[in-house]
Amino acid sequence: MHIxxxxxxxxxRLIIPAPLRKELGxxxxxxxxIESDGDSLLLRSYERVLKEVQASFAPHRVPGTRAADELIAERQAEAAAEDPVGS
Structure with missing residues (x-):
C-alpha cells in the first residue's frame, strides 16, 4: 500500500500526487x-473497470457469436413464428 x-x-478539485498517478498508470x-463506500473513496482507471466488467460477462459469451447477432436471430425466429405463411 502506498500512502x-x-x-x-x-x-x-483533488490533485492526485505524481507517485500515485505513476503507480496506477x-x-x-x-x-x-470513483467509488464510495460512505467512508472512503476508491479511484480506478476507466479502462480497468471496463476490463473487469467485460471479464465478468465473458463466461456467458457463446464462442463465435456476437450478442447483436444472437438478438437479431431471436427476433427473426419470433417474427417467423408469428407469420408462418410469410406474407
Whole structure:
C-alpha cells in the first residue's frame, strides 16, 4: 500500500500526487471511476473497470457469436413464428 497526502482545493478539485498517478498508470485527461463506500473513496482507471466488467460477462459469451447477432436471430425466429405463411 502506498500512502500520500493531498489537499482538497477550494473548488473541490483533488490533485492526485505524481507517485500515485505513476503507480496506477494514470495520465492527464484519463477518465477515472470513483467509488464510495460512505467512508472512503476508491479511484480506478476507466479502462480497468471496463476490463473487469467485460471479464465478468465473458463466461456467458457463446464462442463465435456476437450478442447483436444472437438478438437479431431471436427476433427473426419470433417474427417467423408469428407469420408462418410469410406474407
Amino acid at each position: 500520500e497526502h493531498a489537499k482538497l482545493g477550494e473548488d473541490g 494514470l495520465h492527464a485527461g484519463d477518465t477515472i471511476v
